[in-house]
Amino acid sequence: MPDRFVQPPFNSYDGKTNPIEHVSHYIQMMSLHTHNDALMCKVFPSSLGPTALRWFNGLRKGSIHNFAKLIQEFGIQFVTCSWEPQSVDALLSMKIRVGETLHSYAARYWELYNEIDGGNEKIAASTFRMGLLEDSGLRESLTKKPPEDMRQLMRRIKEYKELEDD
Structure with a gap:
């Protein structure tokens, strides 16, 4: 040495x-x-x-x-x-679980998103929205005004997580 x-x-x-x-x-x-x-x-x-x-x-x-x-x-x-990258399709099966917090769902979602090889941001944002409950305020917000990129999506999720925590 x-x-x-x-x-x-x-x-x-x-x-x-x-x-x-x-x-x-x-x-x-x-x-x-x-x-x-x-x-x-x-x-x-x-x-x-x-x-x-x-x-x-x-x-x-x-x-x-x-x-x-x-x-x-x-x-x-x-x-x-060896790690195999996930396809964008894997995001389609992501759904918020009964009783799951937005914080937990978002954490699971980002973990899967980071495993995607060359994921399309618009599809990823759309699949996140579709995984939320239909009566979710965040889902409604993302439907009315879809985020333009992942940063915008993360910012909106953060806003709603803060509302959920209050």
Whole structure:
């Protein structure tokens, strides 16, 4: 290890989440040392949880020659955990649940919206409106004056959440 090297705090990879995101996080945390291939390889196991660490420890000695190869093998091993983007259609099934607050519905909606690959903002705003109860004041407002973009939609939701909280 280089003098004065301080290992950054890593999210421990559990073998169940997206390996690409883990590698991206690892590289970001090690950004000052990406030029040092040996160090990148040496520190990588400390970012792994028990399942992934067992995989790492099972690698054949001498089979990894550089960080790129290590990451390639890591991706191959945990490929089934890769994230698949949702389509805009997934938003069509979003509905506010009986007794659910606007705050909770909006949080679920934004979580799904952020998983959409290249989502169309107008469709996304429309599907949010359709998921609200028919007698909702926010639904009526969004119908009468549809938002022009996601910022406008979020601003209107915030206004109605504040009314709901009062």
